[in-house]
Amino acid sequence: MAAEKSQKHLKLQTIVQKPDSGNSVYEPCQCIQPSDPCIIIVFGASGDLTARKVMPALYKLFLNNFMPQEFAILGCARTRLSDAQFRENMKSILTDMQTMPPNAWNKFASRLYYQSIVYDDIATFNNLSDRLDILTQKYKTSGNKLFYLAVPPFLYETIATMIGRAGLSTEADPDKNWSRIVVEKPFGSNLQTSTALNNTLQQSFKEHQIYRIDHYLAKETVQNILVFRFANAIFEPLWSRQYIEYVDICAAETLGIEHRAGYYEKAGVLRDMFQNHIMQLLSLIAMEPPAKFASEMVHDEKAKVFRSLLPFDATTTEKNIVLGQYAAGTLNGNKVPAYRNEPGVDPQSLTPTYAMMKIFIDNWRWQGVPFYLMSGKRLKEKLTRIVVQFKDVPHSVFSTIISETISANRLTFVIQPNEKISLTFQAKNPGSTVCLRSMNMEFHYDGTAEQTLDAYEKVLIDCMNGDQMLFLRQDSEELCWSFFTPLIEDCEACINREKNLCFYEAGTEGPRQAKKIKNR
Numbered sequence: 100m101a102a103e104k105s106q107k108h109l110k111l112q113t114i115v116q117k118p119d120s121g122n123s124v125y126e127p128c129q130c131i132q133p134s135d136p137c138i139i140i141v142f143g144a145s146g147d148l149t150a151r152k153v154m155p156a157l158y159k160l161f162l163n164n165f166m167p168q169e170f171a172i173l174g175c176a177r178t179r180l181s182d183a184q185f186r187e188n189m190k191s192i193l194t195d196m197q198t199m200p201p202n203a204w205n206k207f208a209s210r211l212y213y214q215s216i217v218y219d220d221i222a223t224f225n226n227l228s229d230r231l232d233i234l235t236q237k238y239k240t241s242g243n244k245l246f247y248l249a250v251p252p253f254l255y256e257t258i259a260t261m262i263g264r265a266g267l268s269t270e271a272d273p274d275k276n277w278s279r280i281v282v283e284k285p286f287g288s289n290l291q292t293s294t295a296l297n298n299t300l301q302q303s304f305k306e307h308q309i310y311r312i313d314h315y316l317a318k319e320t321v322q323n324i325l326v327f328r329f330a331n332a333i334f335e336p337l338w339s340r341q342y343i344e345y346v347d348i349c350a351a352e353t354l355g356i357e358h359r360a361g362y363y364e365k366a367g368v369l370r371d372m373f374q375n376h377i378m379q380l381l382s383l384i385a386m387e388p389p390a391k392f393a394s395e396m397v398h399d400e401k402a403k404v405f406r407s408l409l410p411f412d413a414t415t416t417e418k419n420i421v422l423g424q425y426a427a428g429t430l431n432g433n434k435v436p437a438y439r440n441e442p443g444v445d446p447q448s449l450t451p452t453y454a455m456m457k458i459f460i461d462n463w464r465w466q467g468v469p470f471y472l473m474s475g476k477r478l479k480e481k482l483t484r485i486v487v488q489f490k491d492v493p494h495s496v497f498s499t500i501i502s503e504t505i506s507a508n509r510l511t512f513v514i515q516p517n518e519k520i521s522l523t524f525q526a527k528n529p530g531s532t533v534c535l536r537s538m539n540m541e542f543h544y545d546g547t548a549e550q551t552l553d554a555y556e557k558v559l560i561d562c563m564n565g566d567q568m569l570f571l572r573q574d575s576e577e578l579c580w581s582f583f584t585p586l587i588e589d590c591e592a593c594i595n596r597e598k599n600l601c602f603y604e605a606g607t608e609g610p611r612q613a614k615k616i617k618n619r
């Protein structure tokens with residue numbers, strides 16, 4: 100950390116070279132406004148995710164003219180509400196947002212509807228179907244429907260089955276009248292349950308209709324990894340075991356489990372962060388170039404990475420993984436409780452809130468290159484970052500005049516917060532003698548963003564546009580579970596489970612035992 104602070108920063112201007120004019124101008128990306136009119140049906144409309152993410156994203160899209168010309172939003176849940184009550188509830192949620200122009204709100208609110216539903220009662224789904232027919236006629240949405248499951252995961256299969264039984268998943272012509280379903284993580288809790296979920300979803304929906312969200316993928320910096328790698332000729336020749344020493348992917352959180360003890364106690368950090376988000380980041384760094392930037396081709400290359408993961412065995416599990424759980428500590432000057440003292444958590448809980456591991460990709464490009472993966476809650480700082488550490492220079496021509504070793508080049512993608520890409524290189528300190536210092540060449544997102552979309556806005560636009568690039572495909576999902584399920588089962592069945600769990604003080608960098616993994 101101290102070394103990083105002493106480095107000088109060269110801030111790059113974000114400019115685009117116009118080939119024809121020779122002028123350098125900034126050109127913002129155009130966002131594609133969905134053209135198909137549609138109805139968005141939000142299950143779990145009385146819940147937390149709807150209030151905090153889905154509805155604010157829809158409203159912001161509307162304010163910025165990114166919704167289709169004709170649309171309606173139909174909230175569904177067991178709670179009995181009229182349309183007017185639902186509109187009031189949503190208004191109270193959205194008033195926190197900066198912009199609430201009265202006319203805009205009235206227009207948006209006029210498109211909000213509510214239908215109470217019993218998730219396992221087909222009669223209520225038939226009522227839903229009738230309601231959708233009326234809204235389809237009113238807004239001329241040609242039968243286009245987007246079902247968003249913002250409900251607890253145990254309801255996914257029931258709701259998807261009921262949608263199918265009510266005939267609402269059928270697409271007469273997928274190009275003209277579509278029906279899509281959006282599912283939030285977690286997609287199962289192991290390989291078996293994930294496969295079962297996929298099988299059930301596919302009884303009502305085909306794969307092209309299913310959108311499994313990983314909101315990490317919708318972040319600008321994550322999307323930029325592929326552009327950085329495959330739109331620049333200078334890095335790809337270096338992108339292999341020949342020049343890369345290791346890759347380090349970390350997703351550190353300062354937050355605890357908030358109000359989600361019920362979910363987190365069963366999930367733990369391996370299911371919550373590694374099987375999905377961290378694996379996705381890994382695949383973007385490690386994949387081969389797809390022939391085209393097209394959804395299926397990108398998914399094919401990601402799947403190849405997951406197929407090449409070297410499985411853990413008894414020795415590597417012990418040597419290459421550290422699991423931890425936060426104890427009480429101090430964060431930003433405030434005392435925070437231990438995980439075991441969080442509301443809803445078992446006081447003897449052995450659920451890991453932190454993991455650090457070393458894994459390998461068993462293929463030509465990455466043979467022998469360690470990938471260090473880390474994620475944890477209640478850590479010192481919030482930071483999601485990928486470091487590509489290059490090898491040392493093969494021979495130091497300066498060895499006779501400087502005593503210290505030369506720091507190797509390092510490429511860093513900061514995913515959040517303060518999104519940036521940074522390349523560290525060596526330069527000569529000004530002066531009469533030769534001494535080196537590390538410099539950073541940096542690209543900062545905050546200086547360039549014309550109008551960036553929040554991850555949920557991007558996800559919703561892509562669903563409406565039928566673009567599955569940033570969603571998870573079934574085979575990848577199952578491949579990641581195949582990799583993690585034996586590991587999770589081993590950890591959970593371990594006799595010395597308590598002994599193997601390293602407790603760390605909240606507000607620190609995690610268990611000190613984790614540092615040893617990098618030295619092994």
Ligand code: NDP
Nearest residue numbers: 143145146147148149176177178249250251252283284285
């Ligand atoms: P909630 O617990 O708020 O539940 C959403 C709605 O589902 C509730 O309003 C309730 O509506 C219905 N519901 C809840 N429990 C039951 C039950 N036992 N039986 C039947 N219906 C029930 O969930 P969230 O909004 O927090 O999360 C929704 C999904 O999104 C989950 O899969 C979660 O993992 C995922 N997710 C959530 C995030 C978040 O920040 N909240 C972040 C990332 C993913 P009613 O009683 O009116 O039917």
